[in-house]
Amino acid sequence: MTFRKYLVLAGVTxxxxxGDSLLSRGMKQVGSISLHHFSDLxxxxxxxxxxxxxxxxxxxxxxxxxxxxxxxxxxxLPATSLGYVLLTLIAKFFLHETVTTSRxxxxxxxxxxxxxxxxxxxxxxxxxxCQKANCETASARNQP
Amino acid sequence: MKQAYAWSAIAAIVLASTTxxxxxxxxxxxxxxxxxxxxxxxxxxxxxxxxxNPNFLxxxxxxxxxxYSLLFGLSWGDVSLIAPASASLTFITxxxxxxxxxxxxxxxxxxxxxxxxxxxxxxxxx
Numbered sequence: 421m422t423f424r425k426y427l428v429l430a431g432v433t434x435x436x437x438x439g440d441s442l443l444s445r446g447m448k449q450v451g452s453i454s455l456h457h458f459s460d461l462x463x464x465x466x467x468x469x470x471x472x473x474x475x476x477x478x479x480x481x482x483x484x485x486x487x488x489x490x491x492x493x494x495x496x497l498p499a500t501s502l503g504y505v506l507l508t509l510i511a512k513f514f515l516h517e518t519v520t521t522s523r524x525x526x527x528x529x530x531x532x533x534x535x536x537x538x539x540x541x542x543x544x545x546x547x548x549x550c551q552k553a554n555c556e557t558a559s560a561r562n563q564p
Numbered sequence: 565m566k567q568a569y570a571w572s573a574i575a576a577i578v579l580a581s582t583t584x585x586x587x588x589x590x591x592x593x594x595x596x597x598x599x600x601x602x603x604x605x606x607x608x609x610x611x612x613x614x615x616x617n618p619n620f621l622x623x624x625x626x627x628x629x630x631x632y633s634l635l636f637g638l639s640w641g642d643v644s645l646i647a648p649a650s651a652s653l654t655f656i657t658x659x660x661x662x663x664x665x666x667x668x669x670x671x672x673x674x675x676x677x678x679x680x681x682x683x684x685x686x687x688x689x690x
Contacts, residue, residue, distance in 0.1 A: 424599070485614065486599070488592035493585055493662045494670050497655060498677040504688050526687030533680030536673045544669035546593060 421542055425490065429499055431483035437503035439476030441510070446470035491542040498537040501530050570645055573637030577650040580630035582657040586665050587623030593666075594619065648689030652682040 446469030453460045464470050487496045505527050511517040595601070595613045602610050614620055637646045659678040662668040670678075 485588065485592055488589045489595055489598040492668045493589040493666060494659050494668050494674045494678065496589075497585070497658055498674070498681045501655075501681045501685070504685060508688060522687050522690055526684040526690075529680045529684030529687065531684075533677040533684065536680070537677035540671065540673050545667045 425487075425542070428483050428487050429496070432480060432487055432496070432500040433503045433506065435476045435480035435483060436500070437506050437510075439473045439480055441507065442469045442473035442476065444473075446473055492544055495537055495540070495542050498533050502534050505530055566641065570637065570641030573633060573640060574646055574650045574653070576633040577630050577637060577646070578653045578657055580626050580633055581650070581654050582661050584623045584626030584630055585654075585658055586661045587619045587626060589662070589666055591617045591619035591623055644689065648686050651689075652685040655682040655685070 446467045447464065449469065450460070450464045450467050453464065465474065484496070484500075487500075491499075508519055508523060508527050512519045591614070592598070594617060595610070598610055601613070634646070634650065637650075655678045659670050659675060663670040
């Protein structure tokens with residue numbers, strides 16, 4: 421894992437959590453959209469928060485795809501779940517919401533999970549680099 | 565009855581997003597390290613290879629299905645049940661699917677990580 425790869429993982433985490441919160445804020449400003457006025461949904465993009473949120477979610481998807489090109493799914497998903505922790509910290513220190521004890525325990529559990537998975541290797545099986553014939557032996561060699 | 569609808573929506577979301585994640589992960593492994601490929605043959609080659617990969621297109625389709633299942637689910641049931649339950653279960657089903665279909669080596673550390681994160685997500689949303 422290089423510094424650049426950690427930056428990509430940070431990009432996945434930050435874009436997803438900030439993008440989601442911007443979309444949520446923007447859609448609350450837009451108000452509820454009924455099925456009869458479906459065009460309102462297209463006009464919702466004109467709201468700056470919604471537009472920025474969509475832009476960040478595109479950034480999330482791009483960095484998620486880049487991370488999956490060199491890391492396992494079971495590495496990327498837990499490693500980027502720190503976004504949930506980030507959202508809680510934003511809620512506590514910037515939005516001054518009360519964060520209950522059970523939520524803090526949730527933050528601890530997620531942080532512990534991230535700690536566990538990032539201690540191990542990022543990639544354990546690469547189908548592109550192991551041909552069908554030697555695939556089994558290669559993955560058998562990887563066993564501890 | 566409402567509960568049954570909510571859980572079938574959760575099942576649909578979990579199934580679709582796990583399928584999507586597995587397909588996208590497989591597609592990107594077939595494309596190869598994006599950073600290296602970009603340096604060697606440029607951004608257009610990377611985009612071309614990703615967008616022409618059938619697994620990528622199917623993965624995006626599955627993710628879209630998951631998104632619409634979530635929207636439908638939210639219109640039937642409580643957001644406080646459907647959103648955390650599907651997010652949390654997806655971490656566990658992804659670990660199982662990655663082991664079965666992507667042959668990733670899911671060791672104790674990764675099982676523990678998936679379970680801790682799944683538990684944490686439930687507590688955060690509760």
